[in-house]
Amino acid sequence: MPWKESTTMEQKIEFICEWRTGNHTITELCRSFEISRPTAYKIIARFEEEGYEGLRELSRKPRGTHPNATDEMVVGGILLLKEKHKLWGAKKIHKLLYNDFSEEKIPTVLTVHNILKKHGLVSPQKRLRRVKPIHPIFDPKLCNEVWSADYKGKFLMGNKIYCHPLTIADSKSRFVFTAKGHYKENLASAKAEFTKVFRKYGIPQQIHTDNGSPFGSVAAIQRFTRLSYWFIELGIMPVYSDPSHPEQNGRHERMHRDLKAACAKPSAHDLKAQQRRLNSFVKEYNHVRPHEALEMQTPASVHEFSTRPFPEKIVRFDYDSELKVLKVTRNGSVRWGSYNWVYVSASLQGKHIGALEMGNGIWRIFYRNVFLGFLATIYHLGQAKLRSNLI
Incomplete structure (x- = not known):
């Protein structure tokens, strides 16, 4: 002892x-x-x-110079890269050393970490309580199968006005299409930025978001909002994380952590200056920063453009003849029969839905080719009720 x-x-x-x-x-x-x-x-x-x-205690310091000691020029290069990229760890800095030094001079990732630690450039990490892992809902095999989008938490700029950055990224390649600062999280701002991205990069098969406005609403049928129905009209299926489970879109949340550290600590004075900082982050994240999940490649070197172009004009959708076509009024309801009204969704006002009879007073309700829920025409005091497909 x-x-x-x-x-x-x-x-x-x-x-x-x-x-x-x-x-x-x-x-x-x-x-x-x-x-x-x-x-x-x-x-x-x-x-x-x-x-x-x-x-007296004897010194444990090695005598003389170790034959395998890291070259001083390489040590200097490591410290220079760390000074330039203060938020990067040993793995990413190790990858960039190959741009300046020959392979035989480059130390291991562990040695790079120890050099940074020796110079006081490694922040101690908090130990996290181990929890049962929750598997992601989606595991795309190809680019543009699933994109992720979200409004990263708002933060105050120097002028005491909040900035709300909208981020859109490909879930497979981790390529960030945009980080756009907005004053508010609303439909008009989000739709305008999605349009710019779609025109440049094409459209995905699915878009994965949380349940916050303007992406989703837990009180709406299938959580769809006006933005969701626009996605459907473009041929994109909106999909959601479970309520209160942001970790199900963990890839996007991890990127948000890097964005916050780079752009919000501290923030810029106004939205124009903040946008320059967001643009700089996106450029570095896509083209310079090696990504561990991509075998230390950059997202830009892995990402491929979508083969599905953005349709500038929404194509008219014709329901099959076996479906009953109903128009949603301004208050979100449809007329059922001569005297009855059934509330569907205010987000569908002015649009047409299709109803397919299943028998015994049960109808399946669709918007275009997307299933919304069941309509049970059980009359009670002259009213028909729309039942969710979850029941």
């Missing part, structure tokens, strides 16, 4: 004094000082050879 905490030198001197009296055996002394017998004999041997000076 180790020596007790009160100075080690004092403990050793006391041990030698007790040993020199001859009143105690080595076993008794070891038990009293809580040390092992090899340690006791080692202390006695040092005392007999060098006296009390031999009891």
